[in-house]
Amino acid sequence: EPEVTQTPSHQVTQMGQEVILRCVPISNHLYFYWYRQILGQKVEFLVSFYNNEISEKSEIFDDQFSVERPDGSNFTLKIRSTKLEDSAMYFCASVPALAGSTDTQYFGPGTRLTVL
Amino acid sequence: QKEVEQNSGPLSVPEGAIASLNCTYSDRVSQSFFWYRQYSGKSPELIMSIYSNGDKEDGRFTAQLNKASQYVSLLIRDSQPSDSATYLCAGYTGRRALTFGSGTRLQVQP
Numbered sequence: 001e002p003e004v005t006q007t008p009s010h011q012v013t014q015m016g017q018e019v020i021l022r023c024v025p026i027s028n029h030l031y032f033y034w035y036r037q038i039l040g041q042k043v044e045f046l047v048s049f050y051n052n053e054i055s056e057k058s059e060i061f062d063d064q065f066s067v068e069r070p071d072g073s074n075f076t077l078k079i080r081s082t083k084l085e086d087s088a089m090y091f092c093a094s095v096p097a098l099a100g101s102t103d104t105q106y107f108g109p110g111t112r113l114t115v116l
Numbered sequence: 117q118k119e120v121e122q123n124s125g126p127l128s129v130p131e132g133a134i135a136s137l138n139c140t141y142s143d144r145v146s147q148s149f150f151w152y153r154q155y156s157g158k159s160p161e162l163i164m165s166i167y168s169n170g171d172k173e174d175g176r177f178t179a180q181l182n183k184a185s186q187y188v189s190l191l192i193r194d195s196q197p198s199d200s201a202t203y204l205c206a207g208y209t210g211r212r213a214l215t216f217g218s219g220t221r222l223q224v225q226p
Binding site: 044045048050056106108109112 | 148150157159161162165204206212214215217218219
């Protein structure tokens with residue numbers, strides 16, 4: 001069964017460094033998302049991406065964050081200058097169609113980002 | 117009111133019992149809902165979705181949606197220790213992004 005994949009599974013970085021988290025959505029899916037989950041807290045929406053541009057973003061997704069689909073398969077989240085509070089699990093998700101509010105989102109396994 | 121609200125638990129039930137997980141939501145949430153299961157350190161895994169008022173059954177799981185009361189629940193019959201996890205309720209908030217509740221931790225005692 002097709003699934004969303006993410007790399008790396010765990011990233012450790014120093015504060016102020018740039019990190020790129022990678023995702024390969026399910027191949028025929030059209031909408032892509034990044035969510036994060038700080039340890040012990042709820043899953044929070046960061047950004048959605050459709051047709052090679054940002055569709056929506058949350059208040060969390062500030063100028064330090066950017067997303068890109070550099071080729072036909074990868075979807076990346078870049079954090080330009082990491083802060084301690086960026087430490088979290090980052091999940092990529094994708095949906096197959098544009099049905100709207102009935103779309104099921106399929107989540108990748110996540111990348112645990114630790115900022116020291 | 118929070119957009120999607122859940123009791124954090126833990127909810128403890130004996131093996132074989134019915135576990136009942138509840139979620140309420142605000143007007144900002146569009147009325148289709150998703151129940152995800154999340155094991156510690158893992159990603160959310162879809163259990164069920166429900167879009168219409170009433171019940172929807174899938175194996176040991178039954179989702180219930182009451183739009184008038186803005187309430188959605190998940191029943192797990194014949195609970196197993198492997199069902200021990202955090203259960204997340206989520207809905208779309210008028211944009212194409214899921215808003216999650218904080219999750220209810222379920223413990224099934226052998």
